Amino acid sequence: MMKKSAEKIYIALIILFMYAPIVTLIALSFNNSRTRAKWGGFTLRWYGALFENQAIMQALYNTLAVALLSAAAATLIGTVAALSISGMRRRSRTIFMSITNIPMLNAEIVTGISLMLLFLSFGIRFGFGTILLSHITFNIPYVILSVLPRTKQLNPSIYEAALDLGASRFQAFFRVVLPDLLPGILSGFLMAFTMSLDDFIITHFTKGPGVDTLSTKIYTEVKKGIKPEMYALSALIFLTVLILLLLVNYRPKLQKPSVSVAERK
Amino acid sequence: MQKRTVITKLGCLAVTGTLLAGLLSGCGASPASSDSAQNGEVVVYNWGEYIDPDALEMFEEETGIRVIYDEFETNEIMYPKVEAGASQYDVICPSDYMIQKMIDNDLLQELDFTHIPNAKKNIGAQYWEQSEQFDPGNKYSVPYCWGTVGILYNKTMVQEPVDSWSVLWEEQYADNILMQDSVRDAFMVALKLNGNSMNSTDPDELAAARDLLIEQKPLVQAYVIDQVRDKMIGGEAALGVIYSGEAIYTQRENPDLEYVIPKEGTNVWIDSWVIPKNAPNKENAEAFIDFMCRPDIALMNFDYITYSTPNDAARELIEDEEIRNSSIAFPDLSQYENLETFRYLGEEGDELYNEMWKEVKSK
Amino acid sequence: MRKKTDKKTGGFGTISLRRSAMSAPYLFWAVAFIIIPLLMIFYYGLTDKTGAFTLANVAAIAYAEHSKALWLALGLSLISTVICLILAYPLALILSQRKLSQQSFLVLIFILPMWMNFLLRTLAWQTLLEKTGVLNSVLSFLGLPALNIINTPGAIILGMVYNFLPFMILPLYNALTKIDPNVINAAHDLGANGVQTFCRVIFPLSIPGVISGITMVFVPALTTFVISNLLGGSKILLIGNVIEQEFTQAGNWHLGSGLSIVLMIFILVNMVLTNIFDKNGEGTVL
Numbered sequence: 001m002m003k004k005s006a007e008k009i010y011i012a013l014i015i016l017f018m019y020a021p022i023v024t025l026i027a028l029s030f031n032n033s034r035t036r037a038k039w040g041g042f043t044l045r046w047y048g049a050l051f052e053n054q055a056i057m058q059a060l061y062n063t064l065a066v067a068l069l070s071a072a073a074a075t076l077i078g079t080v081a082a083l084s085i086s087g088m089r090r091r092s093r094t095i096f097m098s099i100t101n102i103p104m105l106n107a108e109i110v111t112g113i114s115l116m117l118l119f120l121s122f123g124i125r126f127g128f129g130t131i132l133l134s135h136i137t138f139n140i141p142y143v144i145l146s147v148l149p150r151t152k153q154l155n156p157s158i159y160e161a162a163l164d165l166g167a168s169r170f171q172a173f174f175r176v177v178l179p180d181l182l183p184g185i186l187s188g189f190l191m192a193f194t195m196s197l198d199d200f201i202i203t204h205f206t207k208g209p210g211v212d213t214l215s216t217k218i219y220t221e222v223k224k225g226i227k228p229e230m231y232a233l234s235a236l237i238f239l240t241v242l243i244l245l246l247l248v249n250y251r252p253k254l255q256k257p258s259v260s261v262a263e264r265k
Numbered sequence: 266m267q268k269r270t271v272i273t274k275l276g277c278l279a280v281t282g283t284l285l286a287g288l289l290s291g292c293g294a295s296p297a298s299s300d301s302a303q304n305g306e307v308v309v310y311n312w313g314e315y316i317d318p319d320a321l322e323m324f325e326e327e328t329g330i331r332v333i334y335d336e337f338e339t340n341e342i343m344y345p346k347v348e349a350g351a352s353q354y355d356v357i358c359p360s361d362y363m364i365q366k367m368i369d370n371d372l373l374q375e376l377d378f379t380h381i382p383n384a385k386k387n388i389g390a391q392y393w394e395q396s397e398q399f400d401p402g403n404k405y406s407v408p409y410c411w412g413t414v415g416i417l418y419n420k421t422m423v424q425e426p427v428d429s430w431s432v433l434w435e436e437q438y439a440d441n442i443l444m445q446d447s448v449r450d451a452f453m454v455a456l457k458l459n460g461n462s463m464n465s466t467d468p469d470e471l472a473a474a475r476d477l478l479i480e481q482k483p484l485v486q487a488y489v490i491d492q493v494r495d496k497m498i499g500g501e502a503a504l505g506v507i508y509s510g511e512a513i514y515t516q517r518e519n520p521d522l523e524y525v526i527p528k529e530g531t532n533v534w535i536d537s538w539v540i541p542k543n544a545p546n547k548e549n550a551e552a553f554i555d556f557m558c559r560p561d562i563a564l565m566n567f568d569y570i571t572y573s574t575p576n577d578a579a580r581e582l583i584e585d586e587e588i589r590n591s592s593i594a595f596p597d598l599s600q601y602e603n604l605e606t607f608r609y610l611g612e613e614g615d616e617l618y619n620e621m622w623k624e625v626k627s628k
Numbered sequence: 629m630r631k632k633t634d635k636k637t638g639g640f641g642t643i644s645l646r647r648s649a650m651s652a653p654y655l656f657w658a659v660a661f662i663i664i665p666l667l668m669i670f671y672y673g674l675t676d677k678t679g680a681f682t683l684a685n686v687a688a689i690a691y692a693e694h695s696k697a698l699w700l701a702l703g704l705s706l707i708s709t710v711i712c713l714i715l716a717y718p719l720a721l722i723l724s725q726r727k728l729s730q731q732s733f734l735v736l737i738f739i740l741p742m743w744m745n746f747l748l749r750t751l752a753w754q755t756l757l758e759k760t761g762v763l764n765s766v767l768s769f770l771g772l773p774a775l776n777i778i779n780t781p782g783a784i785i786l787g788m789v790y791n792f793l794p795f796m797i798l799p800l801y802n803a804l805t806k807i808d809p810n811v812i813n814a815a816h817d818l819g820a821n822g823v824q825t826f827c828r829v830i831f832p833l834s835i836p837g838v839i840s841g842i843t844m845v846f847v848p849a850l851t852t853f854v855i856s857n858l859l860g861g862s863k864i865l866l867i868g869n870v871i872e873q874e875f876t877q878a879g880n881w882h883l884g885s886g887l888s889i890v891l892m893i894f895i896l897v898n899m900v901l902t903n904i905f906d907k908n909g910e911g912t913v914l
Binding site: 014018028084085088101105106108113117136194241242 | 650651653654657658661662663664665666668669672715718719722729732733734736737738739740741742743744745746747748749750751752753755756760762790793843847848850851853854858868871872875881884885888891892895898899
């Protein structure tokens with residue numbers, strides 16, 4: 001019993017540590033003062049102002065678009081790459097994995113700068129496209145690393161059995177192989193999405209004029225003082241994700257069948 | 266097995282979250298483009314929070330030119346981006362010495378003032394004269410904002426009268442001092458205190474200034490750029506080096522704050538609009554500059570960013586007499602001695618400053 | 629890359645016929661966006677303004693102000709990594725032993741903060757830690773002495789731990805859940821007590837998770853420039869700050885690249901270590 005409550009306290013303390021700044025941000029979103037240094041009373045006006053702030057809305061749109069597109073592209077390229085890597089000999093596999101590890105292990109600042117140099121020397125105009133290319137680049141490794149372990153669990157004979165039973169290659173792949181890979185693909189996609197959402201440094205070096213993501217927008221604002229609308233936005237994002245999380249968490253009890261797939265293994 | 270459930274959940278979460286957020290931003294962010302783009306666009310590169318967003322909207326409505334707006338934090342960050350040429354801007358708003366550097370390095374093009382009639386009409390003669398220092402003949406730049414650099418102090422925390430940079434070296438204010446986190450501004454303070462020119466390239470003078478800054482470092486709470494504003498309002502520090510334009514804003518938020526120009530002299534700076542050589546839309550850029558020189562627009566910007574406007578016609582329109590004659594916003598510069606404007610010191614000068622500043626920062 | 633099916637690697641045979649075609653897109657991508665950019669860093673780092681070969685930019689790490697920044701960054705990120713490990717291990721252990729339904733929910737709770745912008749979260753720490761900040765208000769309300777850690781190395785460590793803790797929790801958790809409970813039961817049956825089971829069974833089996841956790845925390849902590857700027861008051865120069873300033877402010881790309889190469893050496897060492905401990909070359913990051 002002692003142990004259980006100690007565990008609970010420990011979890012609670014870490015949660016407190018992780019969430020203290022978030023609570024602060026939410027509190028600031030209700031602050032009726034343009035500066036974070038002063039409490040000017042309670043207000044909801046920043047929530048209204050938020051939707052009228054074109055710049056922030058555009059940045060939000062860019063952030064989501066980049067995250068979604070880059071995660072999707074990285075998932076596609078990464079999954080195919082993982083499949084091919086899984087069948088390689090040890091040596092080429094090691095080479096491939098080392099290359100894959102570079103963007104993950106390299107300093108973000110080095111990755112960002114090296115991409116900036118690349119775009120510069122090839123005369124590519126900085127803008128949405130350069131951000132997207134960079135995000136895909138640092139997202140692919142996350143997908144590969146989460147799909148690869150799954151490919152090891154694949155049983156070749158099931159695939160062959162499907163072929164023997166008259167399935168075409170495509171059918172066999174989409175009906176047999178893909179479902180087994182799906183959890184890895186999904187978690188890779190999710191990881192990529194999250195990393196892209198949270199990235200600042202690489203975007204900072206590869207963005208073009210007038211194209212801001214939330215991160216770069218905030219960084220310019222940090223120096224001048226964050227606009228309260230930004231706090232309101234982050235409070236909303238947090239709330240949305242939290243509610244979704246709760247919903248998703250309690251949903252399986254209602255829909256048993258979708259879970260049973262997961263439990264097949 | 267358990268991993269699968271986590272993942273399915275996360276997957277649902279990601280997708281629904283994105284969709285929702287997409288909807289959310291979709292309502293707000295109807296791309297500002299569609300209706301107003303018939304006359305092309307103008308790419309503006311300006312300091313962060315240095316314009317009233319409403320002014321940009323009015324410009325788009327009146328001219329049908331779409332504004333693509335980008336922001337930078339310091340002159341030094343802006344320069345390599347423009348020099349590299351990967352991002353093509355039409356209008357930029359650098360400071361004095363940086364304009365000189367850009368002219369020297371052939372990055373700017375001459376303005377056609379027949380397209381910018383409001384500039385010569387509304388902007389005061391003294392500002393054109395001052396601009397001659399970095400833009401001989403006033404060929405490349407149109408002043409947008411100007412001001413001084415001084416000390417902002419909190420009257421409840423500093424009792425003695427403040428009139429000298431030396432107050433920033435006093436032990437009693439340890440951990441209560443905010444310094445500027447940019448090379449030239451930081452060295453300006455030390456050079457002025459030593460009685461040198463802030464455009465000095467004399468290695469001995471600079472070394473002395475560096476040592477002074479190193480000596481000061483233990484007393485400094487933080488090196489900041491614009492954050493000095495929030496920190497002073499919140500009473501985080503007693504003294505801060507600040508641009509005069511921020512002083513008006515901070516006083517509005519916290520009446521305990523006072524701004525002084527130290528007796529050893531300081532930096533009088535001008536930020537001006539310029540058009541880079543590779544600007545794709547020069548005519549739109551000139552239309553933009555002209556619009557910014559209109560008295561009503563200059564007034565809007567002054568109200569919003571509180572940086573002094575060189576636009577005499579706009580100043581006349583300021584209703585609040587206290588502000589119109591404010592010694593902070595519109596100081597009578599003849600009262601002060603040793604006022605200077607930054608000049609570009611050449612590549613070697615820049616390197617010398619950067620090297621010494623790194624030594625200060627790493628101590 | 630090879631067409632021949634290799635039974636040893638356990639790939640599924642028939643698909644591998646088109647293996648070389650399948651690896652092509654990624655190969656192309658990797659060369660274009662990973663290898664070439666890296667070569668450009670090397671090019672800049674090993675040349676001077678005139679384009680002549682030089683080692684001066686790399687050797688510049690020996691300058692007092694650079695080497696100090698490097699050592700400081702190494703020290704702070706090492707401390708942060710250790711703290712992360714100490715904080716995350718018990719947590720991951722507790723999580724992995726919870727009921728399944730609770731587990732996934734709790735893990736999500738620790739990923740959730742990453743969906744809030746990290747600059748904002750770090751900035752919020754400023755509000756919390758400032759002299760007149762929230763924490764000190766609470767302390768003075770309780771009659772306790774004020775805590776002055778903003779703008780000190782301590783605040784930077786806190787920022788690093790805060791930002792990178794999830795990267796430690798996740799791999800540890802994944803490694804721990806992969807341990808077959810029967811192995812642990814067997815250890816108990818054979819008479820091992822709790823401590824022995826942990827030292828002899830659980831911990832050794834979680835080593836891959838520990839290693840990738842350390843990498844995931846250490847590297848970004850070593851190279852950060854944002855955290856040191858926001859929480860260190862720009863008074864503390866880390867190697868990341870030096871590099872960033874060379875590129876964005878001083879405009880000396882050659883020196884910036886040269887110092888980046890030095891940084892890469894440290895990361896290379898880390899990679900080699902990872903490969904030694906993680907023989908499959910796959911990592912357990914996720």
